[in-house]
Amino acid sequence: MSENHVSSPSKSKTTSAGGLHNNLKICVLGDGGVGKTSITIQLCSNHFVEYYDPTIEDSYRKQVVIDEEACILDILDTAGQEELTAMRDQWIRSCEGFIIVYTITSRSSFDQVTLFKEQVSRVLDKESVPIMLVGNKCDLEHLREVTLEEGKDLAKCLGMLHMEASARTRHNVEESFYELVREMRRRERGIKDQKKDDNKSKSKFKTMVSSNVKKLNKIKTRTMNNMQNTFCKTIQKYYIIIQSTTFQSATTNNSSTTTTTNNNNLYLLKMKIIILIAVTLALVSISYGSYSGNQGPFISQFTSGPSFPSLPPIAVYQSKARIVELKSEAGYPNIWQLIINIDTKKFQFLTMRLPMDVDQEDIELLNKTLSSGDYKTSADRSTWFNRSNNLQITRFSIRFLPDDKMFEFYSNSMVPQFIKDVANLLNKYAQKYLDNVQAALHPTTPNPNPTKPTQPKDNPAALAPAAPASSAPAAPASSAPAAPASSAPAAPASSAPAAPASSAPASSAPAAPAAPAKPTSTA
Numbered sequence: 001m002s003e004n005h006v007s008s009p010s011k012s013k014t015t016s017a018g019g020l021h022n023n024l025k026i027c028v029l030g031d032g033g034v035g036k037t038s039i040t041i042q043l044c045s046n047h048f049v050e051y052y053d054p055t056i057e058d059s060y061r062k063q064v065v066i067d068e069e070a071c072i073l074d075i076l077d078t079a080g081q082e083e084l085t086a087m088r089d090q091w092i093r094s095c096e097g098f099i100i101v102y103t104i105t106s107r108s109s110f111d112q113v114t115l116f117k118e119q120v121s122r123v124l125d126k127e128s129v130p131i132m133l134v135g136n137k138c139d140l141e142h143l144r145e146v147t148l149e150e151g152k153d154l155a156k157c158l159g160m161l162h163m164e165a166s167a168r169t170r171h172n173v174e175e176s177f178y179e180l181v182r183e184m185r186r187r188e189r190g191i192k193d194q195k196k197d198d199n200k201s202k203s204k205f206k207t208m209v210s211s212n213v214k215k216l217n218k219i220k221t222r223t224m225n226n227m228q229n230t231f232c233k234t235i236q237k238y239y240i241i242i243q244s245t246t247f248q249s250a251t252t253n254n255s256s257t258t259t260t261t262n263n264n265n266l267y268l269l270k271m272k273i274i275i276l277i278a279v280t281l282a283l284v285s286i287s288y289g290s291y292s293g294n295q296g297p298f299i300s301q302f303t304s305g306p307s308f309p310s311l312p313p314i315a316v317y318q319s320k321a322r323i324v325e326l327k328s329e330a331g332y333p334n335i336w337q338l339i340i341n342i343d344t345k346k347f348q349f350l351t352m353r354l355p356m357d358v359d360q361e362d363i364e365l366l367n368k369t370l371s372s373g374d375y376k377t378s379a380d381r382s383t384w385f386n387r388s389n390n391l392q393i394t395r396f397s398i399r400f401l402p403d404d405k406m407f408e409f410y411s412n413s414m415v416p417q418f419i420k421d422v423a424n425l426l427n428k429y430a431q432k433y434l435d436n437v438q439a440a441l442h443p444t445t446p447n448p449n450p451t452k453p454t455q456p457k458d459n460p461a462a463l464a465p466a467a468p469a470s471s472a473p474a475a476p477a478s479s480a481p482a483a484p485a486s487s488a489p490a491a492p493a494s495s496a497p498a499a500p501a502s503s504a505p506a507s508s509a510p511a512a513p514a515a516p517a518k519p520t521s522t523a
């Protein structure tokens with residue numbers, strides 16, 4: 001037995017400088033007596049074995065340098081005899097590259113090739129495997145039964161490499177192994193390159209998405225800003241018109257009696273109030289329309305009612321929209337907007353605006369709480385979905401950003417009660433974090449003014465509305481637009497001009513459906 005002969009295949013894997021693993025496991029397959037052992041021993045020990053001793057299973061190891069790259073070949077010489085092939089599946093499974101041997105002096109050995117190839121593909125569960133087809137004993141030309149072309153054609157047909165070789169003369173013995181190794185390397189490099197490309201395109205996609213989200217947010221805030229400016233300008237315009245009309249009336253009718261002037265003023269005042277109300281109502285309806293999206297108009301809002309008798313101060317909307325998100329408001333990083341989608345047949349969803357800084361412990365507690373009783377986590381998802389045809393399954397998805405953790409909860413009963421429980425729980429968290437969220441989020445850069453959030457310079461939405469709002473008549477500018485603004489899921493909330501960091505939900509829009517008056521601990 002040669003020095004390269006090892007008792008069992010090595011399990012170790014080493015890695016070359018190029019990052020490819022260079023311990024290559026090669027399995028030699030073929031009909032009995034075709035010369036598998038002779039080829040392997042010729043490669044590893046440089047001699048030809050004249051006698052025939054049917055193989056059961058033998059492993060060989062040889063260190064070679066192929067294309068200036070060193071590698072170790074772990075070669076598994078398998079049994080060709082029919083009665084000794086019980087282990088073949090296991091041999092195949094343990095290897096990465098294959099040499100299928102036939103002898104050019106035997107048609108039947110050639111006919112077996114297809115069966116070996118099929119077995120390899122079946123066991124490895126893939127069609128494309130690195131395989132070298134070797135037509136051995138080519139020194140016995142006078143006994144040839146299989147032509148070179150036949151060998152090449154079959155190899156091509158089955159996606160294999162092909163060579164004719166002779167274990168006796170050593171012709172193409174090394175080359176057949178070396179070509180197989182090259183093929184194995186090519187494939188491994190190809191997979192690695194593809195993985196790299198995949199990673200690159202993934203990160204490109206991520207960047208693209210985040211930049212698009214940023215752009216969208218900017219557009220949203222700008223739109224809201226423009227809306228508010230337009231509103232304020234309209235108010236101002238009407239106010240100026242009214243004022244100037246009043247002034248003109250007063251000057252042109254200077255000679256009139258005092259009674260006439262007073263009547264005119266009263267009339268103009270009435271007109272002014274009517275116009276302001278009309279403008280306000282128009283703007284409110286525009287805002288509702290804008291933020292109900294394509295799902296139809298905003299239908300109703302209530303903080304308590306027959307369906308939800310004991311809700312805490314939160315808003316519930318009925319809409320066909322299916323929005324699930326939790327996002328921080330532009331300009332108010334410590335205020336999070338939570339939207340829970342309740343996917344019933346009525347398509348209800350519930351919106352809360354809360355200051356939140358959710359950590360793992362909270363998530364687990366939340367999960368645990370909501371998982372108790374009727375509420376199920378996503379682990380039971382399929383079971384619950386299967387039952388959903390008969391039962392009215394309610395699905396809740398709560399998504400915590402920026403970690404992008406998604407939690408889903410299911411309930412098949414007591415929807416109002418469930419909403420109430422969720423609201424209670426979240427309000428509890430809101431209360432908990434209301435006091436310290438600013439410090440937690442900005443530990444190194446404390447806000448000099450604790451009642452006001454730090455507003456980024458590039459966020460016009462948080463800054464711009466203040467000026468026109470203050471110059472316009474106070475009542476419509478500050479109260480009327482705020483309601484639709486904060487009831488919308490995202491951007492409108494950010495433009496609530498007076499929302500301070502710690503009390504935004506309470507003060508930004510007391511009448512706003514999305515904002516709780518103040519997140520209080522109701523649990």
Ligand SMILES: Nc1nc2c(ncn2[C@@H]2O[C@H](COP(=O)(O)OP(=O)(O)OP(=O)(O)O)[C@@H](O)[C@H]2O)c(=O)[nH]1
Binds near residue numbers: 037
């Ligand atoms: N002339 C000639 N004889 C060969 C060649 N290769 C192998 N033989 C002979 O063929 C016989 C069988 O060779 P093995 O290498 O034992 O064949 P095997 O495929 O390993 O056989 P199993 O172990 O039964 O599967 C031996 O007597 C070898 O000397 C070759 O290239 N030329």
